Amino acid sequence: MSDTATAQASQRDAPDPPPRSGRRPARIRFARLRDLVLVPAIVGIAVIGQLVSPVFLNRDNLINILQTMSEIALLVLAQTLVLVAGRMDLSLESTFGLAPGIAAWLTVAAGAGHGLGVLSGVWSVPITLLVGVLVGAANAVLIVRFGLNGFIVTLGMLIVLRGLLTGISGGQTFFGLPSSMMYLGTAVWLGLPASVWLCLALFAVGIVVLGYTRFGRALYAIGGNADAARAAGIRVERVLTIVLIVASVLAALGGLLLSGRLASVAAAQGNGYIFTVFAAAVIGGVSLNGGKGTVFGAFTGILLLYLIQNVLTLASVPAQWIGALNGAIILIALVLSRITSGKAQD
Amino acid sequence: MSDNRDAAPPVVEATKISKRFGSTVALRDAGLVVRPGQTHALVGRNGAGKSTLVSILTGLQQPDAGRLRFGGRPAPRINDRDGWRREVACVYQKSTIIGSLSVAENLFLNRQDRGRAGLLDWPGVRRRARELLATYGVDVDVRTLAGDLSVERRQFVEIARALSFGARFIILDEPTAQLDAAAIARLFSKIRELQAQRVTFLFISHHLQEVYDICDTVTVFRDARWIVTAPVAELPRADLVAAMTGDAGGLTAARERPAVDAAATPTLQVRDLIGDNFAELSLDIRPGEIVGVAGAGGSGRTELAETIVGLRRPASGTTTVGGAPVKPGDVGAGLAAGIGFVPQDRHRQGFVADMSIADNATMTIAGRLGRAGLISRRRTGAEARAMIESLAIKTTGPELAVRALSGGNQQKVVMARALASHPRLLVLINPTAGVDVRSKEFLLSKVDEAADRGTAVLVASDELDDLRPCDRVLVLFQGRLVAELPRGWHDHELVAAMEGLNRHV
Numbered sequence: 105m106s107d108t109a110t111a112q113a114s115q116r117d118a119p120d121p122p123p124r125s126g127r128r129p130a131r132i133r134f135a136r137l138r139d140l141v142l143v144p145a146i147v148g149i150a151v152i153g154q155l156v157s158p159v160f161l162n163r164d165n166l167i168n169i170l171q172t173m174s175e176i177a178l179l180v181l182a183q184t185l186v187l188v189a190g191r192m193d194l195s196l197e198s199t200f201g202l203a204p205g206i207a208a209w210l211t212v213a214a215g216a217g218h219g220l221g222v223l224s225g226v227w228s229v230p231i232t233l234l235v236g237v238l239v240g241a242a243n244a245v246l247i248v249r250f251g252l253n254g255f256i257v258t259l260g261m262l263i264v265l266r267g268l269l270t271g272i273s274g275g276q277t278f279f280g281l282p283s284s285m286m287y288l289g290t291a292v293w294l295g296l297p298a299s300v301w302l303c304l305a306l307f308a309v310g311i312v313v314l315g316y317t318r319f320g321r322a323l324y325a326i327g328g329n330a331d332a333a334r335a336a337g338i339r340v341e342r343v344l345t346i347v348l349i350v351a352s353v354l355a356a357l358g359g360l361l362l363s364g365r366l367a368s369v370a371a372a373q374g375n376g377y378i379f380t381v382f383a384a385a386v387i388g389g390v391s392l393n394g395g396k397g398t399v400f401g402a403f404t405g406i407l408l409l410y411l412i413q414n415v416l417t418l419a420s421v422p423a424q425w426i427g428a429l430n431g432a433i434i435l436i437a438l439v440l441s442r443i444t445s446g447k448a449q450d
Numbered sequence: 451m452s453d454n455r456d457a458a459p460p461v462v463e464a465t466k467i468s469k470r471f472g473s474t475v476a477l478r479d480a481g482l483v484v485r486p487g488q489t490h491a492l493v494g495r496n497g498a499g500k501s502t503l504v505s506i507l508t509g510l511q512q513p514d515a516g517r518l519r520f521g522g523r524p525a526p527r528i529n530d531r532d533g534w535r536r537e538v539a540c541v542y543q544k545s546t547i548i549g550s551l552s553v554a555e556n557l558f559l560n561r562q563d564r565g566r567a568g569l570l571d572w573p574g575v576r577r578r579a580r581e582l583l584a585t586y587g588v589d590v591d592v593r594t595l596a597g598d599l600s601v602e603r604r605q606f607v608e609i610a611r612a613l614s615f616g617a618r619f620i621i622l623d624e625p626t627a628q629l630d631a632a633a634i635a636r637l638f639s640k641i642r643e644l645q646a647q648r649v650t651f652l653f654i655s656h657h658l659q660e661v662y663d664i665c666d667t668v669t670v671f672r673d674a675r676w677i678v679t680a681p682v683a684e685l686p687r688a689d690l691v692a693a694m695t696g697d698a699g700g701l702t703a704a705r706e707r708p709a710v711d712a713a714a715t716p717t718l719q720v721r722d723l724i725g726d727n728f729a730e731l732s733l734d735i736r737p738g739e740i741v742g743v744a745g746a747g748g749s750g751r752t753e754l755a756e757t758i759v760g761l762r763r764p765a766s767g768t769t770t771v772g773g774a775p776v777k778p779g780d781v782g783a784g785l786a787a788g789i790g791f792v793p794q795d796r797h798r799q800g801f802v803a804d805m806s807i808a809d810n811a812t813m814t815i816a817g818r819l820g821r822a823g824l825i826s827r828r829r830t831g832a833e834a835r836a837m838i839e840s841l842a843i844k845t846t847g848p849e850l851a852v853r854a855l856s857g858g859n860q861q862k863v864v865m866a867r868a869l870a871s872h873p874r875l876l877v878l879i880n881p882t883a884g885v886d887v888r889s890k891e892f893l894l895s896k897v898d899e900a901a902d903r904g905t906a907v908l909v910a911s912d913e914l915d916d917l918r919p920c921d922r923v924l925v926l927f928q929g930r931l932v933a934e935l936p937r938g939w940h941d942h943e944l945v946a947a948m949e950g951l952n953r954h955v
Contacts, residue, residue, distance in 0.1 A: 316569040318562060321551075325559055328548035335546050336559040337531045395550035 141389065142404035145440060149411045157418040165414070167296065171365070173410040174303035175200075177403065178358030179374075179381045180388075181310050182351035184402040187385055188314065189347050190327035190394025194258040195243065196355040196381065198265035200374030203235040203356030204228075204363040205269040207285060208278035218274045225282025229360065232285075236356030239265065240349030248344045262378070270371050278369040289364020299361040306354070310399035323347060327394025383434040384409055408437060459522030460485050461619045461650045462507060462538070467516030469502055476502040477513070478674045482652075484619070484667075489641065489651040491661040491682070494671035495694055495858075495886040500654055503671070504542075504623055507652070509534035520619070539612040540621040547604050549597025554579035556596045557611050586610045586640055601795060602633045609637070613644070620644075621652045624857075624884050626660060630746045630912045631948065638664050656886045658687060670694055695888055707898070707937075710739040710921055715773065717906035718758070718875050723767030725757040726750075728929040730767070735875070735906040740897065742920035743910040746948050750929040752794055755879045755910035759791040760784035761799075771875050785814055790873030792864050792881045800864040801852045808834030808848035811866040837866040842892060858889035865893055869900060876900055876907045882916055894919055912948060914941055 153160035179196050186193045207228040212219025223231070239261070246257045291298040314320035322343050325333035334340050363369045382392075388405025390397025412433050416426055462484045469477040477499045484490045494500050505511040506518065509528055518525040526533030547556050554576045555562070563578065565571035579592040588606045596604060605625065612620055626634045641651060641664055653665055661668055662682055669679040670693040677693050678685075685693075716734035723731050728750030735741045745751035756762045758769055763779025770776065777783035784791075793799035801810045808830050812819060819829045834848035841862045845855060852863055861882070868876060878897065882890040898919055901907050909916055917923050925933040925947040933947040 312569065316572075318560060318564075318570065321555065321562065321570065322560065324551055324555075325548055328550040329546070332546040332548050333559070336561075337535070338560050391550075395548065 139389075139398055139400055140404075142387070142401070142408050142437075145437070146404060146408055146411060149408065149415060153411065153415040153418065156415055160415065160418055165418075167300065169410050169414050170300045170303075171297045173406055174297070174299040175358045175362040175365070176377055176380060176384075177303050177406050178306065178354045178361070179377060180384045180402050180406045181307060181399065182354035182358075183378075183381050184385050184388075184390050184397060184399055185310070185314070185323065185347050185354075186351050187390050187392060188327050188394065188397055189323040189344060190330065191247065191254040191344065191348070192258065192382075192392070193243065193348065193351050194255070194378055195239065195261035195265055196258075196351060197374040197376070197378040198262045198269070199236060199239045199352050199355040200359040200362070200377060201369070201372070202239070202265045202269045202359075203232045204285065204359045205273060205278065205369045205371075205373065206235050207231040207360075208281055208363070208369045209272045211282050211285075212278050212280055217278055217280070218272065218276060219278060219280070225284055228282050228285040229288075232356050232360045233353055236353035237349055239356075240352030241345075243352065244345040244348040247348065248341050266375070269373070273369070273371045275371050277371065279367070281363065281367060281369070285360065286364045286367055289361045289366070299365065302357075302361070307399060307403050314399050319343065319346075324395050327391075327396070329395075380406075380409065380430075383437075387434065387437040405437075409433070458486050460519075461488075461521060462652075463517075463519045463522075464503070464507065465517045467503070467506060467513045467518070469506065469511065469513050475674050477506075479516075480671065480674065480676045482507075482669055482676070483679070484650060484652055486618075486650055487645065487648045488667050489645055489653060489665045491665035491668040492652055492654045492671065493656075493658070493661060493668060493690070493694060494677075495888055498671040498694075499674040500671055501623070501856075504540065504621055504654065507621060508538055508540045535615050536617060538619045538621060539615045539617040540623060541605070541609050541612045541625055542623050545604060545608065547596045547599075547608055549595065551596060552592065553583075553590055553594050553596050553599070553607055554592035556607065557582060557592075557614065582610055582614050583607070586613065587636065602629050605629060606633070606637075609640075618648070619650045619652070621654070623654045624656065625653075626655060626657060631945065632746050634660070656884065656890070658690060658887065661690070662687070691887065694886075707740075707901070707919070707921065708738070710736050712736070717772055718908065719768075719770040720758065721768045721770075723754070723757060723764050723769065725753055725764040725767075726762055727753045728757075728926065731926075731931060733924060735908060737874075737904045737906055738901050740901050740907040740909065740920045742917040742923035743908060743926060744912055744917055744923050744944060744948050745926035746912060748928070749926040749948070751910045751912070751926050752879055754926065755791075755877050755908060756794075758784075758908065759789050759877050761793070785871065788871070788874035789877060790814070790868035790871050790875070791877040792861075792868045792879060794879040794883075796861055796864050796883075801860065801867070803853040804851050806834075806849045807838065807843065807845060807852055807855070807863055810852050810863050811837050811848075811870055814867055815870045833870070837870065841866050841896065858885040861885050861893065862889065865896060869896070873905060876905050877910070878907065878916075879910045880913065880916070881909065881911065882913060890915060914944065917944065 150161065159165050179200060182196055183193060209218065210220055210223045210231060211225050211228045213221040243258060243261060246252050247254045288298050288302065293301050314323065322333065322338045325336065325338055326340050326343060330340055359374060362373065384406035385397070385402050386392065387408065388397065388403065389401035413426065413430065416429060421429065460483045462482065464480070464482045467477050467480045480499060480503060482492070482503065492500055492503070502511070506513050509526065512528050520537040526537065548559070551559070557579045558575050563571040563574035565574065576592050583590055583592065586609070588603070588610055590599065590603050590607060596607065599607065609625065625637060629637065645651070653661070655661060665682055667679065668682050668685060668690065670677040670690065672694060714736045716736050718735040720731060720733045727748065731754060733741070743751045743754060753762060757764050760776070760779055760781040760783060768775055769778065771787040771789060774787060776787045811834050812830050816825050819825050819833065831848050837843070838845060838848060843859050843862045843866070845859065852860055855863065861884070865881065876897070881897070882893055885893065894916065897907055897909070909920055911917060921937055923935045923939065923944060924931055925935065925944065927948070935944060935947065
């Protein structure tokens with residue numbers, strides 16, 4: 105045994121050196137801050153909103169914001185799960201329309217519209233969720249089992265599902281939905297819309313799952329380095345399959361909330377949402393390359409976008425200009441989050 | 451070597467293992483027997499089949515034929531990862547650390563502590579991680595993102611993780627390739643401690659000296675076959691090299707080099723350069739001169755070299771190549787000024803693994819291989835074939851992806867890229883890391899040839915073999931120049947200077 109080894113051994117017997125107080129707390133603060141990067145921006149927007157219009161901080165206005173974002177927020181949550189695992193799912197926006205669309209198709213009474221009326225209305229919610237499961241499973245088979253490129257697979261799926269909805273609806277809107285389909289989009293629980301409760305609860309579950317379960321951490325590991333994850337005994341294929349299915353079910357649920365609130369399923373429901381979804385996730389700190397980002401960050405991302413939209417509406421910005429402003433806001437938000445996080449975005 | 455030790459079943463016994471990949475035979479009737487408590491070296495040149503054997507021993511690949519037993523029992527089923535991990539742990543050459551996760555999480559990935567309600571107990575995970583690292587004397591904050599660690603510390607974390615699985619048989623696949631002398635010493639003292647606890651090691655290394663330092667038995671593979679297994683004490687260095695190469699010889703003594711023209715204008719002039727981890731360094735390198743920059747990890751040697759080529763931006767100071775100042779912190783400007791370089795970590799900065807040899811090797815000179823901004827495939831191919839020939843790269847052709855090459859041949863591609871532009875100044879950072887003895891000698895002879903053509907060469911390394919051909923060696927310690935050794939130094943002189951033992955200039 106060499107001298108160095110003995111020296112090391114005796115070093116180990118010594119009590120642990122006190123933590124370097126200068127460094128560790130700083131790291132903790134930094135780690136937490138990354139998650140809260142957008143909070144100052146949200147506060148700033150709230151102040152501006154209040155200056156623009158005293159209506160902004162009204163309870164009704166705030167609830168309105170939360171309710172209108174609750175449906176798309178579920179898409180953001182779904183996309184965040186998939187992105188963290190290092191994949192992407194473009195087809196979520198089509199599932200968002202198709203799942204409630206098929207439920208409406210099967211349950212709305214035949215007559216004026218395109219409804220078949222073959223099933224009782226009580227089946228509408230289970231059918232919606234089932235469509236979500238099937239779409240997710242189809243994506244998983246193509247991406248995980250056959251190893252096809254996720255971007256292209258889900259792009260193809262986006263087009264197919266959109267086309268299916270147009271096909272079954274004849275390009276028209278389903279009305280007269282069964283009451284069970286309307287419930288979640290219209291009910292009010294304890295003074296807040298049910299969809300807001302549901303959205304907040306699912307985000308809370310998302311935070312816990314991604315931060316505090318082995319399954320959630322496996323998503324980060326797979327997104328960071330799939331080979332290393334496999335070497336650590338993570339069943340990569342199984343985890344990816346589950347996450348793709350869960351994401352599609354969340355999208356179906358989001359679509360159900362919107363259909364309930366609007367009491368209809370339009371053929372274009374969800375069309376173009378995916379861009380806002382990606383923007384919100386990335387602004388919220390989720391990496392497009394996988395392995396980085398949090399559910400809470402993604403929530404602040406979508407919240408920020410919807411607060412800004414609301415402020416613009418209250419400021420009576422002409423509707424024709426909102427699109428251009430939205431795009432500009434997304435770019436500005438990206439620049440700001442780059443500055444505040446201090447790291448290059450992937 | 452007591453009798454009862456030999457009587458116990460071998461920790462691992464591989465018999466008549468064969469494995470083919472397409473038309474390539476990776477292993478042919480190869481065998482290996484490792485007995486309990488041994489530290490067993492597995493040596494062989496690049497392509498001898500070591501890596502394939504390791505992936506078979508760790509259950510990542512199934513042999514086409516042959517039998518594998520652990521402690522007398524048959525190997526676990528190929529899908530039983532936990533079963534394999536109980537038998538054998540491996541620190542691979544390629545990092546299996548996930549850069550976007552914290553050190554603590556990497557250590558306990560997929561086996562994190564769970565508290566109430568089945569949720570992860572993060573304080574518990576961090577505490578266990580701190581304990582684990584403290585046990586192995588690794589001074590790393592467990593909250594750090596693993597991607598922010600230096601190569602050396604990342605590897606230490608990996609070694610600690612492999613040990614933490616509790617297996618009594620540990621494979622170290624070139625663990626020292628990217629470590630400096632001090633880190634290697636720490637690793638070796640750790641290995642010795644574990645040897646005392648009857649942990650068995652299979653140690654794969656290109657450094658024959660390490661084999662003699664740390665191992666008691668050595669097995670040599672050559673051309674996919676088992677050649678010999680013997681106690682290291684009975685196999686002198688010359689015989690070992692002969693077994694590896696099929697002929698006698700070691701690293702040939704550095705040949706005489708022509709005297710450098712002291713009156714010539716220096717190709718490289720560095721004045722009062724201050725940068726990451728080093729301060730106020732000045733140095734000149736004349737045409738045809740090979741200057742070594744030695745130093746332990748953290749001495750600033752790598753940072754100095756990276757600053758000169760433009761990978762890092764200096765705080766102040768100037769760099770002049772061929773009389774013209776080079777824009778600091780700009781690799782493009784460095785290349786334009788005639789700097790060719792071999793970066794420290796070939797996997798990260800040296801090549802694009804999925805691109806072909808031709809594309810990688812001509813990356814720095816793509817502008818010259820065609821007109822109007824277009825690249826001529828024909829000229830790229832011709833250029834690459836010339837490089838493959840001059841550097842003796844073992845490949846089926848210039849179109850093969852670099853990923854498919856062995857470590858030594860990958861490094862040759864990186865060297866080819868550095869030489870492609872016929873640089874005035876060649877900067878090499880650990881140019882022979884993870885490369886077998888023959889390829890090492892070959893690469894260094896190419897450096898010599900470049901110097902003979904008038905190229906100024908800077909070699910930043912702590913590898914004595916890399917520094918031996920240098921006309922003089924500058925030694926850095928904690929960012930300052932502490933010694934300058936002319937050619938013909940003794941190993942202990944240089945090592946002492948690198949460890950900061952004699953601080954005189």
